[in-house]
Each structure stands twice: as C-alpha cells, then as structure tokens.
C-alpha cells in the first residue's frame with residue numbers, strides 16, 4: 001500500500017517537472033519567433049558601441065560585444081577577489097574577537113555581526129555608495145601625504161586608483177560577507193574541545209600562540225566548507241553591482257539585452273560565466289582543503 | 300620546610316548561591332604529595348585549577364612559589380606561575396596534530412626560547428623516563444590511553460616545573476593501563492617532585508601521599524595523613540565516601 005502510494009507520488013512529480021520544462025521551451029520558441037531574431041551568437045562580434053568606465057584591459061566602444069562581455073567578466077572577477085580578501089581579513093578579526101577573552105571586544109563584534117546580518121545587502125551597498133563615498137567632500141576627505149586619499153572620486157593608494165563605484169561594491173560585499181565569515185570562524189573555533197585551550201594555557205603559551213599553533217589547525221576542517229559557501233554567496237551577490245553602476249558581467253549583459261534584444265543568448269552567457277566563476281572558487285577551495293588534509297598526519 | 304602552595308580561604312561560585320569552593324585553605328611543602336579526594340562535584344577540579352590560573356576565584360588568596368594571586372586574577376603573574384607549574388588532565392589533552400615529540404618541545408621552544416635541538420634532546424630523555432621513547436615520531440591517536448597519559452606527564456615535565464598538578468590522571472584509563480601511569484607518578488614522587496593529585500586510587504594515596512585532603516560541597520571536610528584517613532577517618536562523610544569506594 002505504502003509502496004504504491006510512493007510510486008504514485010513519484011509519477012506525479014515526474015509529470016510536473018516535464019510539464020514545467022515543456023512550458024519553458026514553448027515560451028522560448030514563441031519568443032524567438034516573435035522577436036524574429038532566431039537563436040544565434042554572431043552578433044557577439046559586432047561593435048558594442050557603448051563606453052565602459054572601468055576596464056582592466058584596453059577597451060573602446062568600437063570593440064566587439066564579446067570583448068565587452070569579457071571585460072565585464074574581468075571586472076566581476078576583480079571585485080569578487082578583492083572583496084573576498086577583505087571579507088576574509090575582517091571576518092577572521094571579528095571571529096577571533098568574538099571568541100576571545102576580552103568581553104568588550106566580544107560585545108562589539110557581536111553587535112557588528114548582528115547589525116550587518118539583519119539589514120539587506122542592497123541597502124548596505126547604497127549606504128557605502130551614496131553616504132560612504134559620494135557623500136564625501138568634492139575635494140579630499142582623508143589625505144595622508146600623497147600615499148592614501150579617500151574622496152568622492154574613490155580611493156587612491158600609491159597611484160593605484162579605485163573608483164567610488166568599485167570601492168562601494170568592495171566595502172559593501174566585503175563587510176557584508178565578513179559578518180558571515182566571522183560566524184564560520186567562530187563555529188570552527190568552538191568545535192575544538194575546551195581541553196585543548198586548557199592544555200596550551202597550562203603550558204604557559206600566550207593566547208595568540210595557542211590560537212595559531214593549536215586551535216586554528218584543528219578548526220580548519222570545520223571552517224573550510226563554510227568559508228567556501230560564503231565565497232560562493234559573495235560571487236553571486238556581486239551581481240548587485242548594477243545598483244551602484246559598476247560595470248560587472250551582469251550590468252554589461254543588461255546593457256546588451258537593451259541594445260540587441262538578445263535576452264536568451266545573454267542569459268546563457270551569464271549563467272555560463274557564473275558557473276565558471278563559482279567552479280573556479282569551489283575548485284580552488286577544494287585544492288586548499290586537500291592540501292590541509294594531506295599535511296595533516298593524524299586522523 | 301619551604302612551602303610551595305599556600306591557599307587561604309578560597310571561595311568561588313559559578314552560579315549564585317552555590318559554592319564550588321567554600322573557604323578552602325591548605326599548605327603543601329616542597330617535595331610533598333597531597334592527594335585530594337571527594338565525591339563528584341565536590342570542587343576538586345576547581346580547586347587545583349585555581350593553582351595555575353585556569354579558574355578564577357571570588358575571595359581569598361594563593362601563594363604559589365612566592366607569587367601571590369588574589370581575586371583580581373593578574374594575567375602577568377599567572378603567566379609566571381604557568382611557566383613553573385605543570386598540569387596533567389583526565390582526558391590527556393595532547394595536541395592531536397603534533398607528533399609526540401612536538402607535543403613535548405612546543406612549550407620549551409616557544410615559552411622558554413630554548414634551542415629546538417636542546418629541547419628535543421631533553422624531550423627524548425623524558426620520554427625514555429616514561430618508557431615510551433620509541434613512540435616519539437608517532438601521533439597521539441596512534442597510542443593507547445596509558446601511553447598518551449605518560450606523554451602528557453612528559454609534556455608537563457618539559458618546562459622543569461617545581462610543582463605538578465594532576466586532575467584524576469587515571470580515571471579515563473582502562474583498568475589494566477592504570478598502573479603504568481601510577482608507577483610513573485610514584486617515580487616522580489621518589490625523585491622529590493612536589494605534587495597535588497586528585498585521585499580515587501587508594502593504593503597510590505597510601506603509598507605515596509604525605510597528606511590526604513577530603514572535600515565535599517566545596518568545603519574541606521578533613522585533612523589527615525593517609526594512615527589515619529584510611530583506617531580511622533574522623534568524619535561521617537569521609538567514612539561514607541570510603542565505604543562507597545570500597546564497594547566499587
């Protein structure tokens with residue numbers, strides 16, 4: 001009786017999934033026919049004829065759509081990797097402060113984590129962009145000799161200039177993700193038995209030395225998977241770049257759809273780009289994980 | 300007789316109204332062995348953990364090797380104490396990601412800034428004393444409980460401590476592994492090491508200890524010589540506890 005019901009449910013689910021896929025394919029063909037465009041990618045090699053504020057490689061509006069998309073992908077990669085480093089750095093500090101012995105620091109970091117996790121990322125990005133950077137004085141806000149400048153033009157550091165769009169996105173994504181990474185670090189640290197803390201303390205080791213030589217090595221297996229999923233989230237969240245006008249892969253796709261009407265092709269490109277990006281991240285983390293496990297000589 | 304530990308009127312509560320330590324005073328002189336007994340939850344662990352600053356206390360004072368601690372829990376003084384006092388735990392607490400020899404040389408190299416080669420040489424000597432030098436390159440999980448506890452003793456000895464604290468060092472061991480650890484401790488006592496040992500091993504207490512301290516509900520119920528305590532305990536509660544031990 002139970003078995004028959006299970007089979008019945010499974011058939012139902014199959015029929016449902018097949019119908020949904022059918023409807024989607026139907027929609028797609030109808031749209032392709034209606035827009036009279038057909039499904040092809042040859043437009044990729046026509047000139048894009050729009051300007052890009054930021055391009056890590058040479059770019060002009062006479063370059064092809066394909067090149068514009070590649071620049072967008074590089075822009076995404078650039079902001080994702082920088083935000084990832086910032087988030088890891090901040091998150092580690094806050095995570096340590098949260099588990100450390102200093103109760104004031106613990107309280108401050110708990111507050112930081114709560115506030116950041118309870119407000120939407122989009123709001124935080126807007127905050128960094130309109131209040132954090134564009135809100136600054138026309139001329140220079142912080143100015144340390146000629147080495148470091150923050151103004152409404154962005155950040156300047158030793159001749160390296162970061163636009164205010166990039167900076168807002170960097171801080172927005174970095175700070176937002178750092179709160180989650182702090183919790184991952186804290187969870188990892190708490191997974192190490194209390195006896196390990198007592199053992200290194202009773203040997204006269206300092207808190208820092210104990211944390212880095214005894215606790216962190218044992219916490220890493222619990223930290224790496226959580227860290228990977230936060231990195232993947234960060235990559236996906238980077239598509240909010242469009243909100244602050246940073247030309248990432250998503251924003252450029254958006255412009256191209258408006259110009260050419262090639263929504264379906266663009267979505268395929270977008271999906272592939274992100275699949276590629278996230279595979280890059282998760283594979284790198286997998287390699288790091290393997291190295292850690294290999295270097296560990298105990299079970 | 301040089302006192303190593305003088306504790307005066309130690310009082311501590313984890314939760315309000317319940318005293319884990321209630322006005323505890325004791326003295327341990329150089330070269331002496333104090334055994335601490337008492338039912339589970341009577342405050343034995345809390346007591347010996349205050350001696351190396353793993354626990355704070357609310358009232359009273361401790362003088363360890365001439366360093367005075369009060370309820371303010373001065374971190375600097377505690378660091379100084381920890382460099383001169385070793386501790387052995389019930390669960391061994393070896394560092395699982397370090398080899399046996401690395402477990403032992405970690406503190407001498409990082410805390411006392413000794414040369415690695417010198418620390419390793421002394422570490423091998425200590426492992427030899429404990430009869431486990433053939434395991435130096437292995438990892439803790441590859442050793443039996445008794446062997447791990449002997450490594451833990453060697454690790455505590457690596458800083459050449461003037462006082463050793465043991466918190467139920469044989470309670471987590473298989474019965475047939477208990478003696479190898481107790482024998483190591485007997486040898487240390489014979490060499491003149493000052494020790495405070497929380498244990499329920501009556502044989503060990505009779506042979507080795509100079510003093511037995513019996514606790515219940517955070518209070519010291521009685522302090523006697525082992526001869527007196529095991530043949531003729533003064534207090535009802537002590538006798539009940541000993542009867543209970545005999546039955547098990």
Ligand SMILES: Nc1ncnc2c1ncn2[C@@H]1O[C@H](COP(=O)(O)OP(=O)(O)O)[C@@H](O)[C@H]1O
Nearest residue numbers: 313314319337338339340341342343344345346
């Ligand atoms: N970290 C802690 N937090 C709260 N209560 C504790 C803690 N450690 C011990 N206690 C309580 O203090 C009392 C004494 O505990 P403990 O010193 O571990 O006793 P023993 O070692 O004699 O078994 C017990 O009532 C125990 O529940």
Ligand SMILES: [Mg+2]
Nearest residue numbers: 343344345467
């Ligand atoms: Mg105990």
